[in-house]
Amino acid sequence: MNIGAVSKAAELPTKTVRYYADIGLVVPSGRSQNGYRVYDEAEVRKLVFVRRARSFGFSVDECRELLGLYQDDGRSSRDVKKITLQRIAEIEQKMAELQSLHSELTHLANSCLGDGRPNCPILSGLSV
Amino acid sequence: MNIGAVSKAAELPTKTVRYYADIGLVVPSGRSQNGYRVYDEAEVRKLVFVRRARSFGFSVDECRELLGLYQDDGRSSRDVKKITLQRIAEIEQKMAELQSLHSELTHLANSCLGDGRPNCPILSGLSV
DNA sequence: TGTAATGCTTCCACTAACTGGAAGGTCAAG
DNA sequence: CTTGACCTTCCAGTTAGTGGAAGCATTACA
Known part of the structure; x- marks a missing residue:
């Protein structure tokens, strides 16, 4: 091929x-x-x-x-399992981070009117 | 400074x-x-x-x-909100991917004895 | 049979977002 | 006066590829 x-x-x-x-x-x-x-x-x-x-x-x-x-x-399948379990732990860590990120951003987006006015809680929230 | x-x-x-x-x-x-x-x-x-x-x-x-x-x-706060909502959508997408990844890997790890023998379902699972 | 379009090769440069390290100038303390 | 901390620039490396150019090889079609 x-x-x-x-x-x-x-x-x-x-x-x-x-x-x-x-x-x-x-x-x-x-x-x-x-x-x-x-x-x-x-x-x-x-x-x-x-x-x-x-x-x-x-x-x-x-x-x-x-x-x-x-x-x-x-x-040995032990070696393979070890790597895989590490990876699973990392994924869980990553998911937790994304979760908190998600709720923070959602909160910010919800408190923003999204209109044509300059007043924007997202930016104030980011700059805290 | x-x-x-x-x-x-x-x-x-x-x-x-x-x-x-x-x-x-x-x-x-x-x-x-x-x-x-x-x-x-x-x-x-x-x-x-x-x-x-x-x-x-x-x-x-x-x-x-x-x-x-x-x-x-x-x-306008509209511009800022637009970017933020996009980001939230991306995070949700990412989280869904991680979720499916997590369950697949967990499944593979569970079906692996993790002993000293070469037979390892994780590797077979990955090579499908 | 000629030629045009793929398909393959190598090599070089670029991406994102830094990080590490070298070589050297500046400044404050003991 | 020297030591060490702090600052400067520049060069190179990181991850996991991707894009493109220049140049052969093969194949399709008129």
């Missing part, structure tokens, strides 16, 4: 696939005579894996770590 | 204050003979405003826009 087909199959932009190759995250299985990157099914699966993990908030470096575990038959 | 005092007053790192000066977001009111940036209360208020707005998820460019409104006595 050439990069275009891979890009379609993994649902990632070609630029991103090339970038992942550059940083050694998912490298093509080889190159054809004309220099084109050649991928096979295994790489496509890894790319899908990375796309999903990224969408789950795993950083590229964590993806690298996870891919390592993914490929290592001797890995 | 020199940058150190401003930094303390506005609760922002000096690096950040300098950065904001560089990009023209909050510029010092002047320079002293020795070349030190000199700020007065108005700038400190703006910096506090920016810090809070940033913590609310407004981008630096949005802060610039808000600062413009903030300083413009002829502004």
Whole structure:
């Protein structure tokens, strides 16, 4: 498979696939005579894996770590679970922050008339 | 006030204050003979405003826009409310994403034994 | 068979919002 | 007088890509 087909199959932009190759995250299985990157099914699966993990908030470096575990038959599920639980904790933290942000902003927006007049509680609220 | 005092007053790192000066977001009111940036209360208020707005998820460019409104006595609260409501909608969107992420990851973590064996549903789940 | 349109390559530069560090000038205290 | 804190500029790096240019390769179509 050439990069275009891979890009379609993994649902990632070609630029991103090339970038992942550059940083050694998912490298093509080889190159054809004309220099084109050649991928096979295994790489496509890894790319899908990375796309999903990224969408789950795993950083590229964590993806690298996870891919390592993914490929290592001797890995323990304990390692994987540890990373995942950390991520869950971070998500909960993030959600709490967003929650307080949301209520503050909602409060400000509610107290604002939103008319053509300059008097605006949102700005006063921000500048406290 | 020199940058150190401003930094303390506005609760922002000096690096950040300098950065904001560089990009023209909050510029010092002047320079002293020795070349030190000199700020007065108005700038400190703006910096506090920016810090809070940033913590609310407004981008630096949005802060610039808000600062413009903030300083413009002829502004309408409608403009400010519009930006704020957009931001609230984005936060809700983000929270929904985090929520689904959280339940998916929790599900995966729960189905993982977390022992020393290689069999790990988290990885299989990610690679679907 | 010619040519035009994709598709692929590399490389360089840019994004956001800082942060770290080096090299050097200034100032107050002991 | 020297030490240390504070200030300056400039350069580079961070994350995770994205945009674009210049230049081969392949394919589609008239």
